[in-house]
Amino acid sequence: MTTVMTDCYLSHNLGDDLFLTTLISRYPHVQFMVSADRSYVFLRGMFPNVNLLIQPNHCSNLISKSFWYFIKKYRHNKATRLSDVLVTIGGSLYWEQSGNKSVKARIDEARRLHGDRRKAREAKHHIVIGANFGPWHSDNFLNYYRDYFAYNCDDVCFRDRYSANLFSDVPTVHMAPDVLFGVQLPQVPKCHKAFFSVIDPHHPKYCMSSTQADAYDWMMVALMQRYAARGYELVLCSFCQAEGDERTMERLSNIMHEQGISVRLLRYRNDIREVLEELTSSEVVVGSRFHATILGLSAGAAVLPVMYSAKTAHVLEDIGFDMGHTIDLKTDGWKDKPAEMLPEAICFDVTAQQAGAAGQFAALDHLVRGR
Structure with missing residues (x-):
């Protein structure tokens, strides 16, 4: 062997x-x-x-x-x-x-x-x-x-x-x-649901100032408000507890709760299938995590990549994704914009990938x- x-x-x-x-x-x-x-x-x-x-x-x-x-x-x-x-x-x-x-x-x-x-x-x-x-x-x-x-x-x-x-x-x-791109995803029906993958903008790896970190939180809130107004169920997901995703998830959940908007929380704790089922059954994926974007595209969801690193841009450019439907956290173009001014999530065929x-x-x- x-x-x-x-x-x-x-x-x-x-x-x-x-x-x-x-x-x-x-x-x-x-x-x-x-x-x-x-x-x-x-x-x-x-x-x-x-x-x-x-x-x-x-x-x-x-x-x-x-x-x-x-x-x-x-x-x-x-x-x-x-x-x-x-x-x-x-x-x-x-x-x-x-x-x-x-x-x-x-x-x-x-x-x-x-x-x-x-x-x-x-x-x-x-x-x-x-x-x-x-x-x-x-x-x-x-x-x-x-x-x-x-x-x-x-x-x-x-x-x-x-x-x-x-x-x-x-x-x-x-x-x-x-x-x-090659992962076998669960066979589950689509639901009128928006899946949000988050990062902790205060974590040193993202090199964001406190002002930028606050702006990230409020941008995610604006996007959640957008999809709540369209009748979507909202799911906030942490991909990595050790890198602070859950802290962001709790902050955003508290803000949404104060606004009377229900949000379901999903914490990755070694149950890979649980997260894949939630993501695959979602019609929309807002992906702050790189692999939320990859998996969302593979699942046939409408995806809005929120890019904290050039690695996401490099992969999306390789496949021909419309970069006008992304948010690049390394630029200032997304800050303080109302939800209607932020890009829309789009579907993109990744059969070849x-x-x-x-x-x-x-x-x-x-x-x-x-x-």
């Missing part, structure tokens, strides 16, 4: 969890090694072909943290050496912090870059699936990963042309539509079949 060591981001984020479960379910006769804490034990019940390398959830002091860091690194390296292939799967895996970096930021970045190369060197084969590149701000960063992809990876499949074109001189680099998403797995398919 082929053994795969997985390298992925696990923090109970719906999109990243779906990356992993899509990978595992595609290869039922492959043994997957997954390094995670005990909160991911539920994977054992879902997949008999998963071997969890359990890490501690919390470490109380510096000595304990250091001890478990080296234990985790040792176990990961050993599992990688024993596996037939290392699969790195995820979205925004290769990014560089902007501006003047603090000493800590420089150390963290150096550790991350060194860690990527170390893991790849331990592997017999190394395949990267589903990623995008950036944001990046220096030629040193770009050139580091040009060498990395050329000499430490058997295959790198990006999800957007922008990323792939940055490394057009590297033969192992190519692109295919996002992995989650749904078929093409299998291309993300082409290299791994070939390797598994050849064993």
